[in-house]
Amino acid sequence: MQHDPLSDVLSSVRLRGAIFYYVSCARIWVAETPPSPELADALSPGAEHVIAYHMILRGQGWAGVDGEPPLRFAAGDIVMFPRGDTHALSSAPGMRAEGGDQSWRATTRDHPKPILVALHDGVCELDAEVPTAQAETVLVCGFISCDLRPFNPLIGALPRVLHLPAADVGAWVTPMLGQAVAESRHRRAGSAAVLERVSEMVFVDAARRYLESLPEDGGSGWLAALRDRYVGRAITCLHACPSDPWTVDLLGQEVGLSRSALHERFVERVGMPPMQYLAHWRMQLGARMLREGNAPVAAIALETGYDSEAAFCRAFKRLTGQPPAAWRRANREGMRR
Known part of the structure; x- marks a missing residue:
């Protein structure tokens, strides 16, 4: 079975679906969502990045972003x-x-999900709903948080606006999300957890479908690199065996390119040389082990391909600004909040 770098990254960056709005709209309406740092402060304190998505259950409308x-x-x-x-x-x-x-986002953060919002004639009402017969457009708005550090190559590889028309959305998505929202509205036991998991699955499915839409052997960015016949295979090798003593020569032999050709192609697609990518990915793996387990730093260093704890600590601090032990303490405190 071939290794899957996209799944690796999605598993390592802690996707967490947290806040959901059920928005019913009539006549003239508009809702504006602030940038990720403001959303994180209001909705997911301690989160490094927040992704907003909107599923249209009924009606139509327009989405706009500057530029x-x-x-x-x-x-x-x-x-x-x-x-x-x-x-x-x-x-x-x-x-x-x-x-x-705009403080209502923070003040309603802990309300039962989904939070009802009614938009009509320039008015925004919380814990309210436009009557079904009058609601011209109905949206489910979800917010997913994730880590950016030490290394998350996915976010920068996705477009600023990712639009999946109904025909391109997985057949399971609409009924599953609709059912999860309906159950949450009726306060069924466990429904909030179901809605969170479904929200994460919606993002994963969107990222996967965007990857599949990219042309093979063209473009730049991490997702485009996965579609490249040589660079994609090189990334797969690095993810499958990150602790191996890789060199560009060995990687080139594995994928069928010369050292110089692979280096040039990798930099063109990914934006960094292969060995720098490997170092970043090792730090991401190490960060996950520090956060989720109790293994000593020396053991994590060996498991991620470093000959010594000192070498791992130097590399980790270079990328994150903190020694591994301090990073572990800070991130575990963040998880408990």
């Missing part, structure tokens, strides 16, 4: 903002929400 043309969405579509940009959803293109108190 990109307005995007029209319809029932069954998913619109996702992987890089955490400020964005607006609205009944007409180009609308922006008026300023005002």
Whole structure:
């Protein structure tokens, strides 16, 4: 069975679905979502990055982000903002929400999920719902947090706006998310946990479908690199055996390219040389072991391919700014909050 680098990264960056809104809209409406740092402060304190996604259960509307043309969405579509940009959803293109108190996101963070929001005629009502007969557009808005450090190559490889039309969304997504939301609204036992897991699955499915849409052997970025016949195989080798004593020569022999050709192609696709990529990935694996287990730093160093604890500690501090032991303490405290 071939190794799967995308699954490796998704498993290592701690996807966590946390906050969900059930938004019903009528007539003229607009909702604006702030950038990832503000969302993290309000919704997931301690999170490094927050991804917003919106699934359209009924109706249609427009999504807008600065620097990109307005995007029209319809029932069954998913619109996702992987890089955490400020964005607006609205009944007409180009609308922006008026300023005002935005603290409601933080003050409702611990409310039962999904949190009801009604949008109509420029008004935003919390814990309210537009009557079914009058709701022209209904959205489920989810927010997924993840780690960026030490190394998350996925977020920068995804577009600022990821639009999956209904025809491209997995057949299981709409009914499963709809059922999870319905169960949560009726406060069934365990429904909040189900909604979180489904939300994470929605993101994973979107990332996978975007990867499959990319052309083979073209483009730049980590996901495009996975589609490259040589660089993709090289990344797969590094992920499958990260502790092996790799060199560019050995990696080139494994994938069928000369040392110089592989180096050039890898830098062009990924943005860094193969051995630098391996060092970053080893640090990501080490960070996961530090956070989730109790193995001593020396054992983690050996498992990630370092000859000594000191060498691992130097490399880890270079990338994260903290020694491994201090990083472990800080991240475990963050997990408990």
